[in-house]
Amino acid sequence: MANRSRVSLALRRARISPASISPASSSRPIRQLAQARWQSTASTEDSEGVTKGTTGSTKSFKFTSETYPNIKRESKFSEVTEDHVSYFKELLGKESAVIDGVTRDATDDIEPFNGDWMRKYRGHTKLVLKPGSTAEVSEVLKYCNDNMLAVVPQGGNSGLVGGSVPVFDEIVINMSRMNQIRSFDSVSGTLVVDAGVVLEVADNYLGERNHIFPLDLGAKGSCHIGGNVATNAGGLRLLRYGSLHGNVLGIEAVLPDGTIVDDLSKLRKNNTGYDLKQLFIGAEGTIGIITGVSIICPQRSNAINVAFFGLESYEKVQEAFREAKGQLSEILSAFELMDSHSQSLVATVTKNKRPLEGDYPFYCLIETSGSNTEHDNEKLEKFLEFVMEKEIVLDGVVAQDATQVKALWGWREGVPECLGHWGGVYKYDLSIPISELYSLVEDIRGKISDAGLIGNGEGYPVVEGGVVGYGHMGDSNLHLNVATRRYDKKVEQVLEPFVYEWISKRNGSISAEHGLGLAKKNYIGYSRSVTMIALMKQIKNLYDPNGIMNPYKYI
Ligand SMILES: O=C(O)CC[C@@H](O)C(=O)O
Numbered sequence: 001m002a003n004r005s006r007v008s009l010a011l012r013r014a015r016i017s018p019a020s021i022s023p024a025s026s027s028r029p030i031r032q033l034a035q036a037r038w039q040s041t042a043s044t045e046d047s048e049g050v051t052k053g054t055t056g057s058t059k060s061f062k063f064t065s066e067t068y069p070n071i072k073r074e075s076k077f078s079e080v081t082e083d084h085v086s087y088f089k090e091l092l093g094k095e096s097a098v099i100d101g102v103t104r105d106a107t108d109d110i111e112p113f114n115g116d117w118m119r120k121y122r123g124h125t126k127l128v129l130k131p132g133s134t135a136e137v138s139e140v141l142k143y144c145n146d147n148m149l150a151v152v153p154q155g156g157n158s159g160l161v162g163g164s165v166p167v168f169d170e171i172v173i174n175m176s177r178m179n180q181i182r183s184f185d186s187v188s189g190t191l192v193v194d195a196g197v198v199l200e201v202a203d204n205y206l207g208e209r210n211h212i213f214p215l216d217l218g219a220k221g222s223c224h225i226g227g228n229v230a231t232n233a234g235g236l237r238l239l240r241y242g243s244l245h246g247n248v249l250g251i252e253a254v255l256p257d258g259t260i261v262d263d264l265s266k267l268r269k270n271n272t273g274y275d276l277k278q279l280f281i282g283a284e285g286t287i288g289i290i291t292g293v294s295i296i297c298p299q300r301s302n303a304i305n306v307a308f309f310g311l312e313s314y315e316k317v318q319e320a321f322r323e324a325k326g327q328l329s330e331i332l333s334a335f336e337l338m339d340s341h342s343q344s345l346v347a348t349v350t351k352n353k354r355p356l357e358g359d360y361p362f363y364c365l366i367e368t369s370g371s372n373t374e375h376d377n378e379k380l381e382k383f384l385e386f387v388m389e390k391e392i393v394l395d396g397v398v399a400q401d402a403t404q405v406k407a408l409w410g411w412r413e414g415v416p417e418c419l420g421h422w423g424g425v426y427k428y429d430l431s432i433p434i435s436e437l438y439s440l441v442e443d444i445r446g447k448i449s450d451a452g453l454i455g456n457g458e459g460y461p462v463v464e465g466g467v468v469g470y471g472h473m474g475d476s477n478l479h480l481n482v483a484t485r486r487y488d489k490k491v492e493q494v495l496e497p498f499v500y501e502w503i504s505k506r507n508g509s510i511s512a513e514h515g516l517g518l519a520k521k522n523y524i525g526y527s528r529s530v531t532m533i534a535l536m537k538q539i540k541n542l543y544d545p546n547g548i549m550n551p552y553k554y555i
């Protein structure tokens with residue numbers, strides 16, 4: 001009886017008043033944050049590998065070629081000359097389509113294309129090309145291939161592994177001018193877009209037509225669909241809608257020799273030979289450039305509920321997940337995990353009022369999306385009563401309207417952005433068997449602390465933002481982030497290769513959804529066998545025999 005009254009009290013607290021949730025900070029696209037950072041604090045790394053925060057322009061952060069002196073520019077690649085620039089200017093016609101730092105000093109214009117938003121990777125390109133059509137991409141690539149000019153395909157440049165910026169003087173092929181929605185069929189839900197369409201633009205377009213894009217992620221305001229597909233981005237709702245390998249129906253891409261891969265099928269079923277489009281999904285621009293995508297989009301759900309819980313242990317998180325799958329089944333659209341460190345960090349940086357009063361070791365965000373409000377509410381109520389009564393969760397809130405839905409999501413989507421507050425962030429994006437998912441965070445916290453690297457303030461220690469674990473519980477995907485005041489080899493040495501060995505022992509993946517880029521390319525062997533890597537190399541050599549596509553990354 002005592003137990004029952006505590007439960008109903010807890011449920012009443014769960015039904016909070018609309019005013020008690022602060023507005024979320026997360027709807028700000030990552031790119032905006034990146035741009036703000038470009039103009040404010042940058043970091044440099046000294047000769048001992050210690051990166052110091054400095055105030056100044058982007059030019060003050062170190063080049064990748066200096067941070068990783070072992071990577072050497074391949075002499076087989078030509079340097080861009082004035083003749084090359086003239087060719088591209090004539091080909092692309094439009095002045096804004098060529099940012100030329102060869103015949104003039106265009107450093108300030110070019111810098112945003114040379115560096116990533118985390119200020120970790122910075123290249124030396126002197127030429128950015130913005131083709132406006134598939135035919136132009138084809139001409140550009142053919143010319144580059146014939147002249148041994150290395151290239152980096154670039155979408156919204158919101159990646160996390162340094163895959164979309166040059167290492168040396170590779171030409172950046174930026175896809176932002178290819179930004180048209182080509183067609184939408186509201187009966188089948190098939191959307192066809194140019195690669196440079198921003199994810200949020202596509203989602204808004206679909207929203208007006210009662211549909212949604214099957215992928216959603218924090219960088220939606222800046223990332224391009226082509227980049228999403230090239231990196232096989234996973235995001236927040238993969239649990240419900242599945243991966244891009246399932247949702248992408250067709251791809252148009254250009255190979256280095258200019259061949260247009262015209263596989264922009266709109267068919268759900270097509271068993272006629274090898275499914276070659278799959279090679280481009282997750283290839284990170286190493287075999288060609290994606291120029292168009294056709295994708296199946298679900299109808300927008302009428303009823304969306306979001307609940308946010310505090311839990312006492314990772315065991316309870318697993319119980320909650322099991323119950324959510326069982327009781328919410330077909331309406332469950334997201335199950336996200338955040339540890340207490342991640343939430344304190346968001347509260348510190350945003351100064352928003354936290355959704356729950358107490359501090360809990362773990363938090364979960366559950367989203368349901370269904371077609372019948374009454375039915376969904378009833379299911380959710382029952383689930384909430386159950387998890388409260390069984391003390392699987394200790395406290396919780398349920399969003400009462402769309403503003404609160406957004407605000408609660410902000411406590412999850414805002415984590416990566418807030419982590420950048422202290423300076424540099426070491427990021428690991430890992431697939432781990434679910435029972436062990438959080439123990440890696442505890443192990444790393446122990447190691448960082450034993451090494452005397454955790455603390456606040458002067459000199460060492462440098463891990464000021466802390467060791468943070470969060471991610472897509474529903475997909476067994478952990479984001480382990482270590483937020484430091486500066487990029488520091490001492491921290492890196494504690495983390496690597498330990499994290500990768502830990503993952504390899506458990507047959508996990510060292511990159512669940514962010515790709516390999518430059519950051520993880522040397523570690524692919526921890527997740528893939530020698531045979532599989534050799535097969536990948538064969539594909540690379542077949543499609544890109546000159547190796548001009550996004551060199552120094554991947555394989
Ligand atoms: O920054 C990260 O480590 C994760 C980013 C993204 O994949 C997320 O789930 O928020």
Ligand SMILES: [Zn+2]
Binds near residue numbers: 235471472479
């Ligand atoms: Zn993620």
